[in-house]
Amino acid sequence: MSPTKSAKTLYDKIWDAHVAHEADDGTCLLYIDRHLVHEVTSPQAFEGLRMTNRTVRKPQQTIAVPDHNVPTTLDRANGGMNEESRIQVEALDKNAKDFGIHYYPVSDVRQGIVHIVGPEQGWTLPGMTVVCGDSHTATHGAFGALAHGIGTSEVEHVLATQTLIQKKSKNMKVEITGKLRPGVTAKDITLSVIGVTGTAGGTGYVIEYCGEAIRDLSMEGRMTVCNMAIEGGARAGLIAPDEKTFEYCMGRPHAPKGAQWEAAVAWWKTLFSDEDAHWDKVITLKGEDIAPVVTWGTSPEDVLPITANVPSPSDFKGGKVDAAQRSLDYMGLTPGTPLSEVEIDTVFIGSCTNGRIEDLRAAAAILKGKKIKDGMRAMIVPGSGLVRAQAEEEGLADIFKEAGFEWRLAGCSMCLAMNPDQLSPGERCAATSNRNFEGRQGRGGRTHLMSPAMAAAAAITGRLTDVRDLM
Amino acid sequence: MDKFETITGVAAPMPMINIDTDMIIPKNFLKTIKRSGLGVNLFDEMRYDDDRNEIPDFVLNKDAYRNTEILVTGDNFGCGSSREHAPWAIKDFGIRCVIAPSFADIFFNNCFKNGILPIALPQEQVDLLMKDAEKGSNARMTVDLGAQTITTSDGEVIRFDVDPFKKHCLMEGLDDIGLTMAKADDIASFEAKSSAERPWV
Ligand code: SF4
Numbered sequence: 001m002s003p004t005k006s007a008k009t010l011y012d013k014i015w016d017a018h019v020a021h022e023a024d025d026g027t028c029l030l031y032i033d034r035h036l037v038h039e040v041t042s043p044q045a046f047e048g049l050r051m052t053n054r055t056v057r058k059p060q061q062t063i064a065v066p067d068h069n070v071p072t073t074l075d076r077a078n079g080g081m082n083e084e085s086r087i088q089v090e091a092l093d094k095n096a097k098d099f100g101i102h103y104y105p106v107s108d109v110r111q112g113i114v115h116i117v118g119p120e121q122g123w124t125l126p127g128m129t130v131v132c133g134d135s136h137t138a139t140h141g142a143f144g145a146l147a148h149g150i151g152t153s154e155v156e157h158v159l160a161t162q163t164l165i166q167k168k169s170k171n172m173k174v175e176i177t178g179k180l181r182p183g184v185t186a187k188d189i190t191l192s193v194i195g196v197t198g199t200a201g202g203t204g205y206v207i208e209y210c211g212e213a214i215r216d217l218s219m220e221g222r223m224t225v226c227n228m229a230i231e232g233g234a235r236a237g238l239i240a241p242d243e244k245t246f247e248y249c250m251g252r253p254h255a256p257k258g259a260q261w262e263a264a265v266a267w268w269k270t271l272f273s274d275e276d277a278h279w280d281k282v283i284t285l286k287g288e289d290i291a292p293v294v295t296w297g298t299s300p301e302d303v304l305p306i307t308a309n310v311p312s313p314s315d316f317k318g319g320k321v322d323a324a325q326r327s328l329d330y331m332g333l334t335p336g337t338p339l340s341e342v343e344i345d346t347v348f349i350g351s352c353t354n355g356r357i358e359d360l361r362a363a364a365a366i367l368k369g370k371k372i373k374d375g376m377r378a379m380i381v382p383g384s385g386l387v388r389a390q391a392e393e394e395g396l397a398d399i400f401k402e403a404g405f406e407w408r409l410a411g412c413s414m415c416l417a418m419n420p421d422q423l424s425p426g427e428r429c430a431a432t433s434n435r436n437f438e439g440r441q442g443r444g445g446r447t448h449l450m451s452p453a454m455a456a457a458a459a460i461t462g463r464l465t466d467v468r469d470l471m
Numbered sequence: 472m473d474k475f476e477t478i479t480g481v482a483a484p485m486p487m488i489n490i491d492t493d494m495i496i497p498k499n500f501l502k503t504i505k506r507s508g509l510g511v512n513l514f515d516e517m518r519y520d521d522d523r524n525e526i527p528d529f530v531l532n533k534d535a536y537r538n539t540e541i542l543v544t545g546d547n548f549g550c551g552s553s554r555e556h557a558p559w560a561i562k563d564f565g566i567r568c569v570i571a572p573s574f575a576d577i578f579f580n581n582c583f584k585n586g587i588l589p590i591a592l593p594q595e596q597v598d599l600l601m602k603d604a605e606k607g608s609n610a611r612m613t614v615d616l617g618a619q620t621i622t623t624s625d626g627e628v629i630r631f632d633v634d635p636f637k638k639h640c641l642m643e644g645l646d647d648i649g650l651t652m653a654k655a656d657d658i659a660s661f662e663a664k665s666s667a668e669r670p671w672v
Contacts (some may be wrong), residue, residue, distance in 0.1 A: 017669075020661035021654050027636045029654060031661055033672045041554060043504035054648070055660075084502035091504055133616045134555040135577060151555035152506075153647070163658055167634075199489060200547040200573055233550070235576050253667035256671035264671045282650065299489050319488040319545055326487075335583070416552075418498045437493045437551060438517050440546065449585055 001363050007274040009239050011206045014271070016264055018129050019117035029163040034145075036099070036114045037064040037155065039092040040418070041133030045156035046095040046204055049430040054437070057162040060404040062101040063123055066092050067113045068134075069139040069418040070106055074380050078203070085419065099159075104308060112384025112410035115139040115352040119223065120384055122252025126241035126268040131158055135432065136352050137236075138229040142222035144208070144241035149230065165441070170236045170280035172205035174272075176213035178287035181418065183468040185362065186221030187354060187451035189213065189285075190228040191293045195303030196283060205352055207279060209239050211289035219248040220358035224416040227353045230433050231300040294339055294464055295436045295449040297327030302436070306466045307455070310337045311413035331446050332426065339464050342448070346429040347459040348380040348441070349452050350408075354432035355383025357390050359452040361425030364389045364396040366456035372404040379421070380407040381413040405459070417442045430458040472584035474644035479613040482538030483614025484604035488545035492578065493576070494641050495549065495557040497640065498626050509556055510563030531564075535607035541614060541644045543604045548589075556587045567613045569620070572597050583637045584647065588616060590631045616642055 008016070021029040035058075042064070046139035049055065056062055070076065072321040081089065089106065094102035104111045110121065112393045115136055118124040124140045131137060133155040140147035152166065158164055173194055195202075207229050216224065229237025242414055246265055291305035304311070304322075312335035313324040328335065331390045333342065340373045349355075349363050360382065372378050373467035380400050382388035388410055391397050397407050412420040423445025432455050438446040450465060457465040500512045518529050523530040531539060543562070548571040549557060558581045560671040561569070568588045582589040592600075603610055610624035621629045640647065649653060651658075665672065 021657040025635055027634075029651060029657065031658070031665065033569075040501050040519060040615060044506050047504070052648070054652075088502055117568070125671070127669075133553055133555075150555055151558075151581035152586060153555060153581065157648050157651065160648050161655075162662075163651060165647060165651065193661070198574075199550055203547075203573060203576055230531035233547070233575060243488075260671045264549050266667070267669065288622060319486075323488050411549075416498050418501065435493070435551065437491045439497055443497070443516060443521075465659075 004060060009273040010208055010238055010271055011146065011171055011275045012277070013403050014127055014129065015168055017127065018431070020023050020043060023055055026167055028166050028168070030129060030166045031163055033061060033133050034118065034130040035062045035158050036118055036130065036132035037062060038067040038068055038114050038132070038134060039066040039088040041152050042095065042155055044152050045089060046099070046157060047157040049159060054103060054160045056159045059100040061162065062159065063118065063173040064092055064096045064101055065104040065111055065114050065117050065196070066106055068416065070410045070411045071419050072411040072413045072421065074409060078411060084357050109385040111450065113352045113412055114354060114388065116355060116383035116387065119143065120252070120386055121250060122255035124374070125249055125264070126245055131164060135230045136227050136407040137235070138353055139223050139227040141226035141237040142219060142239050144238060144268070146224045146238065147234040149443050150151070169206045170204055171278065172202060172207045172234065172281040173279045173283070174207050174209050175284045176209065177210040177211045177228070177284060179216065180211060180213050180287045183292050183453065183471055185451040185453060186217050186224035186288050188290050188293050190225045191295065191303045191449065192290045193283070194228065194232045195293070196285065197232045199231060199299055199301045200233045202229065202232035205234050206236045206238060207232070207234045209237060211432065215242065218358055219244055220356040224353055225383050225405060228300065231434055241268050247416060258453065261387040269289060292451065292454055292467055294454065296331065296333060296339060298325065298330055298436055298438050299323070299327070300434065300436060302327060304339060306339055306391070306464060308339055310335050310339060313335065316374055340466060342464045343462055344428045344430050344458055344464065346374065346423060346427055347372070347453050347455050348381070348414040348429055348431040348433065349379070349414055350381030350383065352383060353431035353434045354452045355381060355387065357387050359388065359432065360391045360396050363456040364399045366453050366467060367460070368399050370403055370460050372459040376404070376459055376462060378404060378459045379408055380412050381408040384410045390471065403459070414441055416440060430455045430464065432461060459465070472646060474646045475511050475586055475588055475616055475641045476611065477615045477617070478540055478638065479611050480599065481536060481538050482543050482604040482610070482612040483532060483536040483539040483610050484601045485544040485600055489547045489550055490544060491551035492549060492554050493551055495552065496560040501554060502554050507563060509560035510565065513560040513564045520562050524671045525568035526555065538608070539566055541612050542566050543568065543600045544571045544608060548574045550575040551576045553661070555581045555585070557581050562587055570597060570600055583641060588614065588641060592622060592623070592629065593630060596629050599623070650662050
């Protein structure tokens with residue numbers, strides 16, 4: 001069927017429902033339903049409001065939580081925060097109070113990574129527009145919400161006007177057909193997609209992920225997939241809401257109740273891409289073809305199945321030849337080495353990509369009754385205080401502690417290493433986070449991205465490991 | 472915001488692709504609650520060694536490029552995090568224009584909010600400008616936003632595209648928030664309509 005004019009993608013539908021003003025040149029004021037705020041990218045925005053005597057237009061739609069640089073060690077209540085971090089967290093405390101916005105302070109059990117707290121508390125709901133001064137806001141797209149990261153000037157703009165100046169992106173469909181094989185997870189899907197598109201392949205697009213393998217994922221898995229849409233360059237990632245989505249949202253503290261719930265679900269059920277909608281770009285992967293993967297380089301597109309060997313710069317073309325050489329030098333890897341022989345020093349399980357309960361269950365399933373390799377530094381940082389509490393209730397925390405993992409408090413931690421959790425130069429880490437950039441986890445630190453199950457396997461053997469060998 | 476009309480200045484070549492925001496401004500400098508003062512830490516890990524001495528090979532440490540105002544660089548510049556500290560650091564250093572084959576979306580937007588002009592050009596034209604930039608401080612490039620042209624030190628002229636609204640804001644130094652607040656009635660009527668249709672929001 002050829003695309004008809006009235007046929008719309010999911011993105012088109014959400015976009016159309018939020019345009020508050022459109023100028024002749026297509027520049028729109030997009031209305032923002034939920035604005036999430038954290039301590040690192042907001043102080044300058046609040047300072048801007050104060051300097052211009054402006055207020056927050058919709059404090060009841062604005063939610064703040066400190067996460068990026070709070071310590072995750074058990075003693076954080078008694079200080080342990082450096083001076084600069086303390087100033088940022090105190091600034092957020094004060095800004096939340098002065099402007100009357102919802103706030104989850106460090107002492108609150110609901111505190112955690114902003115992208116985990118939003119869905120957990122029912123702030124994120126299908127069909128909403130959600131923004132945050134953090135690029136992994138794409139996570140919320142798992143609910144069929146249009147969610148993306150913004151800069152601090154835009155944070156100030158949204159605080160003051162509850163809108164964002166935007167032009168519409170193009171529509172891209174990423175379809176994952178069929179079933180995943182055992183040992184293959186949402187993280188492997190999202191990394192594999194970036195391996196195919198490259199880190200700039202999604203630039204200018206909003207991606208909708210669809211297909212049987214996506215439908216089969218839990219809400220946690222869908223959040224993992226959308227979380228990394230930004231690593232493929234896309235403005236946002238989306239997954240159409242379905243019964244699983246509604247079930248996840250139902251009963252959450254800020255989800256609608258009663259008749260409002262019924263009305264909301266009725267609208268949410270209209271949120272899907274029409275069959276004959278127009279796509280500017282389509283990518284299809286077979287679920288069966290996706291293997292457990294790891295990254296070998298310093299860009300999230302440097303993805304290979306764990307069964308592969310370290311590539312050589314001559315395998316690439318154009319600017320990527322030099323980039324690959326630089327990556328290999330930085331990562332201290334020799335072309336031709338089997339990835340499964342690369343030894344690691346550290347394991348980090350956590351972040352907004354893989355810090356949810358299902359991720360911890362997947363890691364625990366591998367770690368149960370096992371010990372991490374001697375000398376290994378390994379930590380698990382739950383994505384929120386509530387995830388931590390649930391993991392303790394389910395007995396997962398005991399499995400981790402018995403295996404030799406440190407069991408931390410919630411925060412971003414070693415995902416970006418703004419708090420004291422950092423790699424030292426040359427230290428090699430198996431990480432479940434989303435970025436393997438040079439210095440991301442500490443100056444000179446070497447990061448390999450993978451799923452929680454793969455990271456757990458690596459902790460046991462002391463090298464990058466095919467989790468299927470331990471299953 | 473500072474106006475951007477025409478600049479003539481030194482252009483520095485940085486041919487790497489995928490220069491990410493962690494390279495532009497590492498996270499240990501994100502703990503500030505101010506917008507200013509980040510220029511000394513621009514490209515910090517490439518620019519200084521562990522003892523905080525300058526690495527002589529790094530382009531901005533060379534005498535010819537200390538006063539760089541234009542950066543010519545590789546594909547996908549500014550990928551990674553949304554941190555506006557990246558454009559703040561670039562601006563604070565004195566760079567007002569970045570030229571590359573492509574930019575990451577959030578970084579690209581953040582530039583305009585800070586009086587920086589990002590210009591995306593086809594690879595061949597970037598290559599040509601890269602060569603020109605390699606000539607050092609005697610080769611000064613001119614970027615004219617009004618005319619939408621770049622003039623190399625040899626007088627070669629390259630045209631570029633820019634979104635008309637963004638161009639207008641940059642040339643006039645306009646504050647977006649002020650512009651949007653002038654549309655407060657539109658926003659209020661949207662809110663009235665949507666709270667009837669989607670009261671749960
Ligand atoms: S966990 Fe990492 S990617 Fe996620 S919000 Fe925190 S710093 Fe950003």
